Amino acid sequence: MLTILKNRFEQGYRTCNYPKEKPAVFPRYRGKPVIQKTVDPEMVKACADACPQDAIVVDKMKIDMGRCIFCGTCERLSKGEFVTFTGDFEISTANKADLLTDGDLPSLAQHAKQHFKKLFGRSLQLRQVSAAGCNACEADLNVLATPFFDLARFGINFVASPRHADAIVVTGPVSRNMKTALLQTYEAVPEPRVVIAVGSCTLTGGPFSHSAEVAKGLDTILPVDLFIPGCPPHPLTNLHGLLAFFKA
Amino acid sequence: MTQFTTIPCGGRVQRADIPHLSFDTFRTQALDIVKNGGKVVHFFAYEDQGTMKLMAVLRTHELLAAGCDAPETYACLTKACEPFHLFEREMAEQYGIRPEGHPWLKMVRYHKNIRSKPDVFNNDYTEDIPGNYDYYQVKGDEIHEVAVGPVHAGVIEPGHFRFNCIGERVLHLEIQLGYQHRGVESLLLTAKSKQLPMLAENIAGDTTIGHGLCMAQAVEALASVQVDEGAKIIRTIALELERLANHIGDLGALCMDVAFLAPANYFGRIRGDFLNLSLLLCGNRFGKGLVRPGGVRFTLDDKIRKTLDERIKELKPQVEHVLELIFSASTVRARFEGCGSVRAEDADHLGLVGPAGRASGLAYDARRCFATEHYPHLLIPENAKTTGDVYARARVRYDEVRQSIEIIQFLIGKSVDTQPVEDGIQALQALAPSSFAVTLNEGWRGEVSHAVLTDDAGNLLRYKVKDPSFHNWNGLAMALRDTGISDFPLNNKSFNLSYCGFDL
Ligand code: SF4
Ligand code: SF4
Numbered sequence: 165m166l167t168i169l170k171n172r173f174e175q176g177y178r179t180c181n182y183p184k185e186k187p188a189v190f191p192r193y194r195g196k197p198v199i200q201k202t203v204d205p206e207m208v209k210a211c212a213d214a215c216p217q218d219a220i221v222v223d224k225m226k227i228d229m230g231r232c233i234f235c236g237t238c239e240r241l242s243k244g245e246f247v248t249f250t251g252d253f254e255i256s257t258a259n260k261a262d263l264l265t266d267g268d269l270p271s272l273a274q275h276a277k278q279h280f281k282k283l284f285g286r287s288l289q290l291r292q293v294s295a296a297g298c299n300a301c302e303a304d305l306n307v308l309a310t311p312f313f314d315l316a317r318f319g320i321n322f323v324a325s326p327r328h329a330d331a332i333v334v335t336g337p338v339s340r341n342m343k344t345a346l347l348q349t350y351e352a353v354p355e356p357r358v359v360i361a362v363g364s365c366t367l368t369g370g371p372f373s374h375s376a377e378v379a380k381g382l383d384t385i386l387p388v389d390l391f392i393p394g395c396p397p398h399p400l401t402n403l404h405g406l407l408a409f410f411k412a
Numbered sequence: 413m414t415q416f417t418t419i420p421c422g423g424r425v426q427r428a429d430i431p432h433l434s435f436d437t438f439r440t441q442a443l444d445i446v447k448n449g450g451k452v453v454h455f456f457a458y459e460d461q462g463t464m465k466l467m468a469v470l471r472t473h474e475l476l477a478a479g480c481d482a483p484e485t486y487a488c489l490t491k492a493c494e495p496f497h498l499f500e501r502e503m504a505e506q507y508g509i510r511p512e513g514h515p516w517l518k519m520v521r522y523h524k525n526i527r528s529k530p531d532v533f534n535n536d537y538t539e540d541i542p543g544n545y546d547y548y549q550v551k552g553d554e555i556h557e558v559a560v561g562p563v564h565a566g567v568i569e570p571g572h573f574r575f576n577c578i579g580e581r582v583l584h585l586e587i588q589l590g591y592q593h594r595g596v597e598s599l600l601l602t603a604k605s606k607q608l609p610m611l612a613e614n615i616a617g618d619t620t621i622g623h624g625l626c627m628a629q630a631v632e633a634l635a636s637v638q639v640d641e642g643a644k645i646i647r648t649i650a651l652e653l654e655r656l657a658n659h660i661g662d663l664g665a666l667c668m669d670v671a672f673l674a675p676a677n678y679f680g681r682i683r684g685d686f687l688n689l690s691l692l693l694c695g696n697r698f699g700k701g702l703v704r705p706g707g708v709r710f711t712l713d714d715k716i717r718k719t720l721d722e723r724i725k726e727l728k729p730q731v732e733h734v735l736e737l738i739f740s741a742s743t744v745r746a747r748f749e750g751c752g753s754v755r756a757e758d759a760d761h762l763g764l765v766g767p768a769g770r771a772s773g774l775a776y777d778a779r780r781c782f783a784t785e786h787y788p789h790l791l792i793p794e795n796a797k798t799t800g801d802v803y804a805r806a807r808v809r810y811d812e813v814r815q816s817i818e819i820i821q822f823l824i825g826k827s828v829d830t831q832p833v834e835d836g837i838q839a840l841q842a843l844a845p846s847s848f849a850v851t852l853n854e855g856w857r858g859e860v861s862h863a864v865l866t867d868d869a870g871n872l873l874r875y876k877v878k879d880p881s882f883h884n885w886n887g888l889a890m891a892l893r894d895t896g897i898s899d900f901p902l903n904n905k906s907f908n909l910s911y912c913g914f915d916l
Contacts, residue, residue, distance in 0.1 A: 192695035300617025310680035324565035375595040
């Protein structure tokens with residue numbers, strides 16, 4: 165008993181104060197890309213050539229965050245002259261087109277479907293469907309249940325059955341072998357239902373987009389309401405996405 | 413007589429120097445080695461200038477390799493020697509080569525073979541998985557089946573579990589995977605140089621460093637690139653951080669499944685703290701983007717090193733106290749002990765690796781037996797247990813968590829001097845022709861291995877990936893035999909295997 169109490173005392177109170185305060189993230193974290201439009205176009209081309217995800221659209225001087233895996237190659241190659249990755253983890257969008265960015269992102273809270281806020285703002289039950297990624301996206305959704313993030317304090321929970329859910333949260337590029345299970349899960353969620361796509365895989369096929377076994381983005385299969393980019397998205401990115409879309 | 417030859421772990425071999433045997437000799441010798449205690453590291457097919465060939469890499473105290481021409485059908489090896497079982501099924505699925513007399517010729521990941529040969533399993537792939545396969549059924553009064561998945565109740569990867577039970581007791585568990593199949597091996601083969609490291613890292617995100625290292629070492633071997641000691645130290649730290657985060661997460665999850673919520677939550681949070689230390693190193697919580705052919709992309713400068721040191725110092729006593737809390741609780745022991753035992757003999761036949769193998773008495777640890785990176789300078793204990801139950805699998809993690817912290821603390825104290833590499837693309841563009849390299853690393857789940865062949869122009873000819881889960885899933889099925897079905901979650905967590913690493 166004493167061990168239990170001692171441990172409890174040592175652990176203390178660990179829940180972060182987000183969204184009131186933004187928790188600090190280590191400096192090497194790569195969040196929202198910010199692009200310098202004044203850069204030499206040759207440099208943009210060089211970055212685009214080096215990008216493993218072909219995520220840089222040269223003529224528009226923008227990065228497609230749906231494809232980007234935030235590896236930082238372009239930032240390193242251009243020594244920050246083309247792009248720098250900031251510590252800003254609030255990068256989710258309500259429209260796929262907005263993922264193509266120069267660093268200027270529309271406010272998610274304003275672009276979110278307002279009727280969803282009314283319906284689900286105080287209680288939101290999520291059913292997760294893992295569909296062929298690398299499992300890191302799932303892992304960083306799972307941590308939202310740990311004391312630091314404590315998703316439940318916002319009335320948001322992951323539930324065991326789609327019948328109990330208001331939304332599905334999909335990860336992975338939707339392999340051929342997962343497509344039916346995904347669609348059945350979606351169908352089992354009562355209407356009106358929300359579809360949330362998490363991670364580069366789910367947004368565009370991500371690192372696996374050249375495979376014939378996977379879909380080129382969840383939005384080619386289902387109507388997606390919320391796009392959360394990253395490989396994987398930082399847990400705070402997930403948290404921001406959910407809070408801004410449903411509650412703000 | 414020509415025989416299987418010794419090859420170096422993580423070194424380049426000329427393909428011409430690997431004995432090319434007749435199929436019969438190949439078969440006899442491979443069986444002989446494995447029956448006498450050898451283990452299968454790789455057994456795969458590949459196409460070389462229009463000819464199908466087989467390659468086996470076996471492990472005793474050293475690595476042994478040989479190849480042969482692939483017959484279209486052949487008398488299976490599995491019947492004589494179980495450890496070949498899944499490898500033969502995989503080969504049948506990937507290339508349509510039929511192992512006659514295979515006792516359980518069932519698809520592995522449910523996809524067409526790449527040679528457009530008639531399907532060995534008579535599947536029509538326009539139909540959903542599992543195609544025309546009937547799961548094993550136990551017949552009799554009071555027998556009932558429970559089907560779980562592919563979509564599970566938690567935030568977990570997909571897979572199908574079929575239990576045949578009598579009352580609460582599981583007679584047989586059949587596991588069907590393949591839902592996550594995304595064609596990783598073909599992607600690796602056709603990837604541009606700039607994409608290869610990223611793909612290797614995403615084979616299994618929780619084993620980013622394990623797979624990343626296997627890829628990097630293979631490329632380094634094939635391109636004769638040297639890695640400096642500083643980079644090796646950083647990679648070793650990263651691999652141990654990965655082990656720590658996952659083992660701690662697993663121990664927390666095990667507590668959750670026996671309803672000991674306090675340590676479950678503490679370890680849930682602490683696991684995240686260790687993931688953050690990977691982020692501290694390279695900007696990604698899973699270590700993506702750190703390891704590249706030739707070294708690492710991020711150095712350990714004094715500032716980072718200081719933070720790392722401080723954080724570990726702060727976390728270490730917390731981890732130790734929570735470990736004590738868990739392992740001194742009689743309620744935990746009552747649930748862990750004797751639950752889901754896998755006997756040493758079964759573990760050996762199944763070829764279990766990693767903590768699951770060590771829990772059943774198989775002491776093998778690639779960090780000791782085939783040391784790479786900085787491991788030749790480190791002393792890794794054996795960590796083998798005898799009981800093979802959930803308790804043993806948890807206890808291995810208990811030992812390894814403490815050791816990994818020691819290792820990291822020791823390595824932080826060393827000076828690391830390394831030049832960061834960019835994406836290792838140059839190395840990838842200069843692979844030696846007609847060569848072969850096999851790399852092995854002890855990921856947190858056990859032996860991760862990549863086998864890479866190049867053709868006579870120095871292009872990738874075959875890229876074979878093996879995640880430790882490939883060996884261990886049948887261990888979980890075995891653990892469930894005669895175990896209460898309500899203990900499935902606990903057993904499942906105690907193995908915590910990778911679906912995507914298996915499905916590729
Ligand atoms: S950070 Fe994104 S855009 Fe830049 S190189 Fe990497 S994947 Fe491409
Ligand atoms: S987006 Fe990246 S992290 Fe997420 S599942 Fe895909 S590969 Fe893994």
